[in-house]
Amino acid sequence: MELHQLRAFVLVADKLSFTEAARELKIVQPAVTRKIHKLEDELGAVLFIRRSNRTLLTEAGKRFLLDARRIVHYCDESLAVMRAFARGEQGCNAEL
Amino acid sequence: MELHQLRAFVLVADKLSFTEAARELKIVQPAVTRKIHKLEDELGAVLFIRRSNRTLLTEAGKRFLLDARRIVHYCDESLAVMRAFARGEQGCNAEL
DNA sequence: AAATCTTACGGGTGACGTAACGATC
DNA sequence: GATCGTTACGTCACCCGTAAGATTT
Numbered sequence: 001m002e003l004h005q006l007r008a009f010v011l012v013a014d015k016l017s018f019t020e021a022a023r024e025l026k027i028v029q030p031a032v033t034r035k036i037h038k039l040e041d042e043l044g045a046v047l048f049i050r051r052s053n054r055t056l057l058t059e060a061g062k063r064f065l066l067d068a069r070r071i072v073h074y075c076d077e078s079l080a081v082m083r084a085f086a087r088g089e090q091g092c093n094a095e096l
Numbered sequence: 097m098e099l100h101q102l103r104a105f106v107l108v109a110d111k112l113s114f115t116e117a118a119r120e121l122k123i124v125q126p127a128v129t130r131k132i133h134k135l136e137d138e139l140g141a142v143l144f145i146r147r148s149n150r151t152l153l154t155e156a157g158k159r160f161l162l163d164a165r166r167i168v169h170y171c172d173e174s175l176a177v178m179r180a181f182a183r184g185e186q187g188c189n190a191e192l
Numbered sequence: 193a194a195a196t197c198t199t200a201c202g203g204g205t206g207a208c209g210t211a212a213c214g215a216t217c
Numbered sequence: 218g219a220t221c222g223t224t225a226c227g228t229c230a231c232c233c234g235t236a237a238g239a240t241t242t
Contacts, residue, residue, distance in 0.1 A: 001175055002099050018197060028234055033198060035232090043175065045182035050197060052241035060181055067174035071167060078163035079097055079139065085156055086141035114222060124209055129223060131207090146222060148216035 001042055003075060006068045008035040009047065013065045016055045099171060101135040102164045104128055105143065109161050112151045 011021035012032065022029040040047050047061035057065065107117035108128065118125045136143050143157035153161065 001171060003097060019195085027232095029197070030199085030235090031233055037198090043178045043182060045178055050240095052196065055197085059185070060178065063181060064174070064178055067170070067177075071170055071174070074163070074167055074170075075097060078160070078167070081163075082139045082141055082156065082160055085159060086139060115220085123207095125222070126210090126224080127208055133223090148221065151222085 001039065003072065005035050005039040006072050008032055009039060010065065010068050010072055012036060012048065012055070013057055013061065013068075016057075018055065097135065097138055099168065101131050102168050104131040105135060106161065106164050106168055108132060108144065108151070109153055109157065109164075112153075114151065 008021060008025060011024055012018055015021050015024070018029050018032045018036070022032045025032065036047065043060070043064065045060040045064070046058050047064060049056040049058055104117060104121060107120055108114055111117050111120070114125050114128045114132075118128045121128065132143065139156070139160065141156035141160070142154050143160060145152040145154055
């Protein structure tokens with residue numbers, strides 16, 4: 001399980017569309033399909049119901065979305081904090 | 097930023113040793129070095145003080161460790177839950 | 193027929209492992 | 218001189234994009 005998979009999953013879940021998610025991620029639809037499929041394999045659970053026109057979340061998908069969203073959000077936040085912190089204290093702080 | 101980087105970081109921080117972390121990850125030391133360096137580049141902050149024999153956390157490293165540990169733990173937990181969930185309800189639950 | 197997701201295929205980037213190097217005790 | 222982290226290098230695997238296929242409206 002990797003972050004780029006979670007980011008893709010959250011986007012697809014939000015848009016309920018692989019096409020839209022791909023556009024936002026600035027990659028191509030097949031790439032999104034592969035990311036999600038690999039994630040599903042690793043989880044051992046199907047996350048979406050693909051119905052030609054409509055894309056829906058399964059129960060497992062709904063459940064996982066809560067976690068995925070929180071994880072992604074937390075990572076983004078932490079990354080921003082660290083970058084700000086680093087900017088503020090350019091010289092790395094040794095403390096031996 | 098990816099999970100495998102965070103996992104490596106947490107291990108190195110715990111052991112305070114790239115060598116030990118590599119052994120646990122079942123990869124080789126240079127691979128760990130590269131993971132950490134890439135992570136540091138992305139964060140824009142140095143995480144470790146490499147002092148020949150000793151490896152220490154910088155202030156930035158200490159700070160980031162809290163987040164990284166939580167994120168990794170949360171991912172592992174969520175993954176376990178999802179797998180259990182999937183095991184319990186083999187047939188994916190449609191709900192259209 | 194149009195739109196959407198999937199599968200197949202070829203190519204490029206990234207990560208790994210081995211080996212050699214530098215530094216510290 | 219032994220240990221530990223880094224750098225260089227060649228190889229392999231993974232992921233992407235293009236193209237073609239299947240399905241539904």
